[in-house]
Amino acid sequence: MSEPAVLSAAKGGVLRLTLNRPDKLNAFTRAMLAELRSRLEAAAVDPRCPVVVLTGAGRAFSAGQDLSDVDEPGQIPDAAELLERAYNPIIKLIGSMPKPVLAAVNGIAAGAGANVALACDLIYAARSATFLQAFARIGLIPDAGGTWQLPRLIGAARARGLCLLAEPLSAEKAEAWGLIWKAVDDDKLASEVEAATEKLAGAATYALGLSKRALAASSANTLATQLDLERELQKRASASPDGQEGINAFLAKRTPRFTGENA
Ligand code: LHQ
Numbered sequence: 001m002s003e004p005a006v007l008s009a010a011k012g013g014v015l016r017l018t019l020n021r022p023d024k025l026n027a028f029t030r031a032m033l034a035e036l037r038s039r040l041e042a043a044a045v046d047p048r049c050p051v052v053v054l055t056g057a058g059r060a061f062s063a064g065q066d067l068s069d070v071d072e073p074g075q076i077p078d079a080a081e082l083l084e085r086a087y088n089p090i091i092k093l094i095g096s097m098p099k100p101v102l103a104a105v106n107g108i109a110a111g112a113g114a115n116v117a118l119a120c121d122l123i124y125a126a127r128s129a130t131f132l133q134a135f136a137r138i139g140l141i142p143d144a145g146g147t148w149q150l151p152r153l154i155g156a157a158r159a160r161g162l163c164l165l166a167e168p169l170s171a172e173k174a175e176a177w178g179l180i181w182k183a184v185d186d187d188k189l190a191s192e193v194e195a196a197t198e199k200l201a202g203a204a205t206y207a208l209g210l211s212k213r214a215l216a217a218s219s220a221n222t223l224a225t226q227l228d229l230e231r232e233l234q235k236r237a238s239a240s241p242d243g244q245e246g247i248n249a250f251l252a253k254r255t256p257r258f259t260g261e262n263a
Pocket of ligand 1: 023027063064065066068077078079082083108110111112113134135140143
């Protein structure tokens with residue numbers, strides 16, 4: 001039997017999804033995208049899993065769409081279909097699920113592979129990893145949210161440089177530019193990500209989901225609308241068991257015991 005295209009392992013509240021076509025640098029086939037989408041859909045509503053990690057097997061995170069995954073030789077992938085059915089739902093799902101999704105970028109992240117990583121909430125990258133908006137090299141435009149994320153994260157000039165020149169960006173520079181959270185030594189990637197996921201899984205996870213929602217809404221909101229949203233979400237957070245526990249524990253000078261419950 002062939003290996004699954006996406007490996008899934010749950011431990012201590014952390015679901016780890018590993019893109020698993022290492023010989024092809026984890027390039028996304030349609031089957032792999034369908035598997036990833038269904039794993040993410042399940043994770044989004046699974047209360048046993050407050051944290052998700054996405055990473056790649058072997059020397060790459062993902063080289064983007066598998067350009068050879070077509071029905072007949074000589075065809076090229078149907079871009080509109082793939083975006084509509086696979087990439088766009090995956091990007092929206094990562095952004096909307098009420099829990100942190102971490103990318104552990106273990107090696108090159110190219111094309112839609114880079115932009116799936118950029119859709120995640122916290123991006124850790126191995127120092128040897130690179131981010132490549134490869135699209136211009138093959139006559140395409142950045143997709144999977146790249147043209148939305150990049151100018152917001154690093155500004156218009158740098159976004160244009162990456163997209164038009166299609167040159168690789170080192171993990172260190174990605175960190176310095178604010179594209180990712182952290183570049184770490186290759187041999188520390190696993191332990192850094194594990195420490196972060198442990199911390200998140202033990203945190204007030206309901207509030208983390210609300211924070212994520214508020215931050216995501218901000219780019220389309222005026223300050224006044226955002227203040228209203230913060231008031232509404234803070235009302236929910238402070239009425240939640242973890243909100244009450246957090247404040248009570250602070251006042252009693254003890255460590256809070258969070259449960260992640262939302263009502
Ligand atoms: C691949 C791929 C790949 C197939 C490496 N496909 N086999 C959405 C909707 C619809 C249409 C199109 O696109 C999209 C979104 C996109 O993502 S388009 C952008 C797709 N990605 C790229 O253009 C990047 C293509 N890959 C590369 O440029 C290189 O592989 C990089 C720079 C990532 C790594 O280079 P190397 O380290 O030199 O590795 P390699 O090129 O030797 O790759 C290793 C193997 O992986 C090789 O297979 P082989 O059987 O010869 O060993 C490659 O053919 C295969 N591979 N990327 N996207």
